[in-house]
Amino acid sequence: MTLISLAGVNKHFGDYHALRDIDLEIREGEFFSLLGPSGCGKTTLLRLIAGFEAPDIGTLHIDGRDMAGVGPNLRPTNMVFQSYAIFPHLTVAENVGFGLRRAQMDKPDRARAVDEALEMVGLAGYGIRAANALSGGQRQRVALARALILKPKVLLLDEPLSALDKKIREQMQVELMKLQREVGITFILVTHDQEEALVMSDRIAVMFEGGIGQLNDPETLYRRPASKRVAGFIGMMNFLNGRVTATGPEIAVEVAGLGRYRVPAEQAPGGVEEGPVTIGIRPETLSLLFEGERTDRMEVAGRVDEVVYYGDMTYYDVAVAGIDKPLTLSMKNRIGRPVLDVGSPTRVAWDERSLVLLGR
């Protein structure tokens, strides 16, 4: 069921074209992410849904209602701000209960609702504390409780994890996912962190320069990026030059340094034409062959150019004759598996399923 729909939405700030012809449908109960580099319009789009900005052209419907002229205080949306915007002059309980001021509720009911909301975000018993005595992670939980206590149709999250340490951020990712499943409310997350989006979302819209580049579930987005831009923004990707010589249900392609192949059309998710093409290969679809190792995949000889050791993984850059840039590939570290030195001769195994054809 569609909960939010935008049609033909454009937004300018002076000469700056912040949103270009956005058509978007967000479903009820999904965890939806707007992902993109800074300045791509993702935050503007979120603020537009919240009611802090109005589109110049185009329409926005939430739950079937046209939102033109409806202020943020009258929309079924609540927001977790990037700065959390915790009211510093109020206690934690007063912050969380702030939105209930307008509800027809007597005092004990309100207190109970506040306690429940605090318990939901793991802050039971924190109600009487001063809001400015909290840590970053706790402030974020207060902001969440404050927004969720009103049981909105949509919860909007503006880069909610960007101010947190890596450890707490990863923990909060999991908690947010759990929370979303628990309350069943539609979450819309704005983030520039592709990993965060991949981990948490049901669907992701990747935005560039005010437009939506691709909208898919995380796996499709990662495995079948429709453009070089999306492929480069999400995860690591080797880009090779190539040439398409025939199209159809099977595409014939010539890859620089690796030879000629026929791949099914689904490996060109953005569509391709005959002529020059960029070919993407994910690091984990390549593997290093250690001494004496055999493979039934194809192999190509090379030399280790760079080694980056991550503990659980090792990333190698391998120079291969005929390819202008070294190929990056990742290997899981296992017991008995050595980490090669820079300069070692080696072989790289791969097959045509590794290829993603990226059109213009």
Added chain:
Amino acid sequence: MTGLRAYAIAYLVFLYAPIALLPLFAFNDADIIAFPLSGATTRWFAELTQSASLLNAARNSLIIAATTAVLSTVLGVCAARAASMADWPLKRPMMGLIMLPLVLPEIIVAVSLLVLVVQVFGLGLSNTTIIAAHTLICMPFSIAVLNGAFQNLDPALEEAALDLGETRLSAFRLVILPLVMPGIVSSLLIAFTISLDEFIIAFFLSGANPTMPVYIWGLLRFPGQLPVVMALGTILVALSIVLLIIAEIMRRRGLKRAGLKDRGGFL
């Protein structure tokens, strides 16, 4: 190190020695202001309370200063609020024009106001004309103080209040106002102080009903009245110190409530 210490002490003497003379001579039992001192007395203070014209001047000044403080702060809040909002047409020239009275010579303002009130509008001079003029010169100070308070606010705080169901008006009352309160108190105090000891404009516009500075100036023509002026000055200094302490307490309480770091202040 000793050189620096001597400099610091000389600095303080330079600042406060003239003011320290006030209470000295206010309690001195002699008609002329000169050393050596000749015994303590409180009769100058007693004389103060006897003078009906002095009490009248004091009442005038307090009414004018209090009204000016409120008016200039209310107008200042409006202007600072507008300045903290996103760009609107002519925002910069407008704010510049509002701040201009800060650098206008007071004597020019005084003369032109006198001409305006008496010649153009044909009105009489009264406390009201002084209040209007004082509001004009105090407002830039209020705006300067309040601008700081408003610019420090995270704009997301107001948006959060709107997002949680409040209207612009109630968001202002519930969130913005409590957070800029220290600035408002500072503004009230500064405007009050400026108006209280403003002389030139009050002198031109006061008519038959002088304010305290104008009255003191009148007293100076009678040397015999000097000790009374000293006593009056002592009271004013004591009052200023009390006001300053109240303002500082309010400021610290406000900072603590807003969870902000203390970056200087009066005390």
